[in-house]
Amino acid sequence: MLRVSLRTITETELMARVAYLFPGQGSQSVGMLADLSELGTDIQEHLARASDVIKVDLTTIVANGPEEKLNKTEITQPAILATSIGLFSMTRRLGLEMPCAAAGHSLGEYSALVASGMLNFESAVQLVHERGKIMQAAVPEGSGAIVVVLGLNDESVQQVCDSIDETVEIANFNCPEQVVIAGLTSAVERASVACMDAGAWRLVPIPMSVPSHCSLLHGARKHLEEVLSHLEFQHSNFQIYQNINATVTDDTEEFKQNLVGQISSSVLWHQSIRAMIDHGINTFVECGPGRVLTGLMRRIDREVTATALSNRKTFEELIRE
Numbered sequence: 577m578l579r580v581s582l583r584t585i586t587e588t589e590l591m592a593r594v595a596y597l598f599p600g601q602g603s604q605s606v607g608m609l610a611d612l613s614e615l616g617t618d619i620q621e622h623l624a625r626a627s628d629v630i631k632v633d634l635t636t637i638v639a640n641g642p643e644e645k646l647n648k649t650e651i652t653q654p655a656i657l658a659t660s661i662g663l664f665s666m667t668r669r670l671g672l673e674m675p676c677a678a679a680g681h682s683l684g685e686y687s688a689l690v691a692s693g694m695l696n697f698e699s700a701v702q703l704v705h706e707r708g709k710i711m712q713a714a715v716p717e718g719s720g721a722i723v724v725v726l727g728l729n730d731e732s733v734q735q736v737c738d739s740i741d742e743t744v745e746i747a748n749f750n751c752p753e754q755v756v757i758a759g760l761t762s763a764v765e766r767a768s769v770a771c772m773d774a775g776a777w778r779l780v781p782i783p784m785s786v787p788s789h790c791s792l793l794h795g796a797r798k799h800l801e802e803v804l805s806h807l808e809f810q811h812s813n814f815q816i817y818q819n820i821n822a823t824v825t826d827d828t829e830e831f832k833q834n835l836v837g838q839i840s841s842s843v844l845w846h847q848s849i850r851a852m853i854d855h856g857i858n859t860f861v862e863c864g865p866g867r868v869l870t871g872l873m874r875r876i877d878r879e880v881t882a883t884a885l886s887n888r889k890t891f892e893e894l895i896r897e
Contacts (some may be wrong), residue, residue, distance in 0.1 A: 594859040595677040595852055596691065598660050598684030601652050602782045603866035606641040609659050611888040616669065619662030622697065626658035629701045634658060649786045650708030653683050654701045660687040660864035661697055663885060667863065677824075677857055679817040679848050681869060682748070682788060685838065691863075692812040694828070699807055706803050711786045711839065714796040720787030721764040722747060724756050727777035733757065736770045747789035748843040751875035756843075758787035793840035801836045822847035849876050861885060 609619055620635065627634045634655050637646050645651060664687070668674075680688040683704065690700045725733055730746070733755045737744050744759030744767045757767055764787070768779050786793070809828040817824055818834045822844040825831055849860075849872075860882045862869045867884035874882065884890065 593857045594673070594675050594861060595679065595857045596664070596675040596688070597860055597862045597869045598678065598680035598687035598691070599656065599862065599864040599866055599869055600680065600682035600684040601649070601656065601784050601788070603864060603868055604646055604652050604656055605865065606638070606643050606646060608638060608865035609663065609886065610639065612663070612666070615888060616666050618666040618669065619659055622658040622662035622665065623655070625697065626654050626701045629698050630654055630705045643783075647783045647785060648708075649712050649784065650705055652784075653686075653704035653708040656683055656864065657687050657690070657701060657704050660684070661690050661700075664691045664863050667861075667885065672861075675814055675861070677815040677817065677852060677855075679845075679852065680819075681845055682819065682838070682843050684864065685816070685819055685835065687864065688816050689809075692814055692816055694809045694812045694816075694831070695807065703803060703807065707800060707839070708786075710796045710799045710803070711788065711793060715786050715792050717785050719761060720759065720792060721761040722756060722758045722782040722784050722787050723764055723768050724750075724754065724780040724782060725768070725771045725776050726754055726780065728755070728771055728774060729753055730755060732774055733771060736767050736774060739770065740767050742766070743790065743792055745790040746842050747787070749846045750843075751846050751872045754872070754875065756782065756789075758790040759792060760787075788839070789841060789843055791840055796839055797836050800839055801833075804832045804835060807832075817848040817852055819843040819845070819848065822851045845872070846876060849873065853877055853880060 612619060623635045623638060637651060638655050678688040686700055686704050689695050690697050730749060733746060737746060740763050742760050742763035744757055744763035746755050747758035748756035757764055815824040820834045820838045820841050858880045860873055860880060862884040865886055867886050870882045870884040
């Protein structure tokens with residue numbers, strides 16, 4: 577029988593205060609997590625199940641693209657959810673302990689929801705597929721944009737956004753001197769120039785068809801609330817720090833309302849990670865495609881341990897015979 581450990585994480589840390597982090601949109605890529613197939617079929621099985629739910633061949637789109645189709649919000653969301661939960665299933669099958677807490681970046685909060693046992697996988701796939709369609713309908717494709725701003729503090733970026741007479745807002749507080757702005761395309765372009773003039777050293781456009789987490793999505797909240805109202809949430813097996821307020825709740829109805837608000841509110845990622853660290857969590861495992869969240873951890877606090885489970889090499893390092 578396989579015994580699994582994290583080489584960079586002590587056994588005591590793993591059993592005590594480990595949290596899982598689930599990535600959101602922007603982490604997708606054609607062929608994501610393909611090299612893990614030799615370690616098990618968990619990811620492929622979850623993609624197949626998700627495909628059956630939404631009647632879209634996610635398995636082929638994830639494996640072969642085209643990239644433009646994978647980047648469609650209503651496709652991206654169930655694809656990332658399926659691969660992330662498939663990966664989580666693999667960690668459970670290989671014997672890793674259940675985390676004591678979790679957080680998900682934007683869409684990743686829905687992956688955390690499933691991993692915690694609050695909602696079954698099929699219901700969550702349908703939910704995020706509908707969420708994607710609701711978001712896309714709220715903002716016509718091409719009218720919005722999202723850009724990562726590197727090298728400016730939160731206050732400076734906020735001042736830039738406030739100076740633009742069109743909708744552009746801070747969508748994500750990712751880590752010190754890395755925030756994401758979202759809004760109307762023309763406003764984001766103007767704000768991007770102003771951020772560079774203010775001292776930002778780099779701008780990175782995010783491949784998303786909807787400018788999430790800004791007031792342009794406010795109209796989508798009512799529709800998402802209606803979809804959520806038909807779902808029954810169970811109590812979580814571990815704490816989930818939510819994006820909207822960087823705190824946890826045991827009230828499932830409050831959790832739902834926080835998901836509704838999240839769609840048009842800033843993702844308080846930096847604040848969520850700090851809250852987890854302040855509550856004694858010192859080991860973080862990124863569970864999903866890519867390693868964006870692990871990279872952010874190094875900017876938030878270098879004293880904690882962060883590991884991304886996004887490739888075969890990482891998993892092989894976890895397995896001790």
